Amino acid sequence: MSRPDFPRTLREFQERFAGEDACRRYLAASRWPDGFRCSRCGETRAWELPGRGLWRCRECGHDTSVTAGSVLHRTRRPLTEWFWAAYLVATHKPGLSALQLQRQLGISRYETAWAMLQKLRRAMVRPDREPLHEKVEVDETYIGGPEAGLRGGRQLQGKALVVAAVEIRGRASGRVRLRVVRDASADSLCGFVKATVEPGAIIVTDGWVGYGPLKTMGYRHRPRIQGTPPEASRLLPRVHRVSGNLQTWLRGTHHGVGHRHLQAYLDEFTFRFNRRRIPMAAFQTLLGLGGQQAPTTYKELYGVEATG
Numbered sequence: 001m002s003r004p005d006f007p008r009t010l011r012e013f014q015e016r017f018a019g020e021d022a023c024r025r026y027l028a029a030s031r032w033p034d035g036f037r038c039s040r041c042g043e044t045r046a047w048e049l050p051g052r053g054l055w056r057c058r059e060c061g062h063d064t065s066v067t068a069g070s071v072l073h074r075t076r077r078p079l080t081e082w083f084w085a086a087y088l089v090a091t092h093k094p095g096l097s098a099l100q101l102q103r104q105l106g107i108s109r110y111e112t113a114w115a116m117l118q119k120l121r122r123a124m125v126r127p128d129r130e131p132l133h134e135k136v137e138v139d140e141t142y143i144g145g146p147e148a149g150l151r152g153g154r155q156l157q158g159k160a161l162v163v164a165a166v167e168i169r170g171r172a173s174g175r176v177r178l179r180v181v182r183d184a185s186a187d188s189l190c191g192f193v194k195a196t197v198e199p200g201a202i203i204v205t206d207g208w209v210g211y212g213p214l215k216t217m218g219y220r221h222r223p224r225i226q227g228t229p230p231e232a233s234r235l236l237p238r239v240h241r242v243s244g245n246l247q248t249w250l251r252g253t254h255h256g257v258g259h260r261h262l263q264a265y266l267d268e269f270t271f272r273f274n275r276r277r278i279p280m281a282a283f284q285t286l287l288g289l290g291g292q293q294a295p296t297t298y299k300e301l302y303g304v305e306a307t308g
């Protein structure tokens with residue numbers, strides 16, 4: 001399956017989706033990639049009812065809405081506005097606040113921008129099901145305090161503990177998973193690995209005892225014994241890079257996040273990170289288009305099948 005090309009800049013995007021008609025044509029193409037097919041009778045010919053996003057079957061007269069099942073259904077905002085919002089959310093590297101969205105699109109009310117962003121964010125809640133493969137770095141980080149990387153005793157003391165898993169792809173990083181955990185116990189850490197990483201994978205961690213049981217759980221555990229902090233980032237460079245980016249994003253974009261909402265922000269970070277090479281898939285998922293295909297298989301991310 002090949003995905004259509006995707007505009008690389010906002011200018012290109014605005015030219016391509018300049019008006020409501022262009023957006024509607026795109027919705028129809030997303031809904032019926034192989035051409036219209038009536039869901040009631042299977043007929044392939046239809047009329048598009050002007051200006052309403054409805055297609056009427058020429059055989060049985062059944063109407064199908066191109067926005068059904070998407071965030072755009074029965075919206076009162078212009079399609080162009082939704083398309084631009086989804087594009088910004090999908091591609092904006094540090095994430096997007098409601099205020100930024102309001103300013104970028106010239107939306108008059110902050111509440112409107114906020115509500116749009118919330119609807120788009122719903123698509124980012126744990127959409128990734130496929131387990132991480134092969135070779136994965138795992139480590140924890142504290143969120144919400146001034147001292148990033150504080151490790152002493154692994155006590156929480158008001159901070160949230162987040163465990164991160166990042167696929168090792170040569171020198172690069174593959175996909176990521178992030179979860180708020182109660183503590184750094186074996187139950188919490190190994191439970192996270194079990195839920196997110198395929199059995200048989202190589203798991204690289206530091207020497208913390210909380211990862212000890214991994215070898216009895218069907219994983220090939222490779223603990224790296226830790227020295228001074230600078231060494232820690234050398235031993236687990238990918239997971240440390242992700243943690244650093246996450247901290248920066250949470251502090252910079254959202255000025256800190258309460259514990260109650262932290263997992264939702266982790267999901268958003270994960271959503272964008274795992275689709276950083278496939279913005280088209282991110283855009284479609286946000287709008288609720290083409291939801292039949294999960295866009296984050298290894299093959300779709302990298303264009304090749306996973307080996308081993």
Ligand SMILES: [Zn+2]
Pocket residue numbers: 038039040041042043057058059060061062
């Ligand atoms: Zn029909």
